[in-house]
Amino acid sequence: MIKADLHIHSNFSDGSDSIPELIKNIQDAGINIFAITDHDTIGGLSEVQKHLPSNIKFIKGVELTCKTDITLTLIIKN
Numbered sequence: 859m860i861k862a863d864l865h866i867h868s869n870f871s872d873g874s875d876s877i878p879e880l881i882k883n884i885q886d887a888g889i890n891i892f893a894i895t896d897h898d899t900i901g902g903l904s905e906v907q908k909h910l911p912s913n914i915k916f917i918k919g920v921e922l923t924c925k926t927d928i929t930l931t932l933i934i935k936n
Contacts, residue, residue: 862891871896895919
């Protein structure tokens with residue numbers, strides 16, 4: 859069974875956990891696919907690659923604050 863979380867914030871925005879802490883929590887929860895979607899920054903995305911185990915898929919994302927709303931954007935490559 860695939861278990862995914864596509865809306866995670868790190869301490870690069872308003873989340874409380876660092877990237878290494880998030881990845882440990884993701885592993886502990888048995889999540890196979892996840893996305894980091896920090897508010898208005900992609901600063902943590904390159905940090906993920908340093909700590910990412912080979913058995914977990916990572917989707918790059920960002921939560922953009924626009925004038926009228928917030929948009930969640932995921933970058934998916936085949």
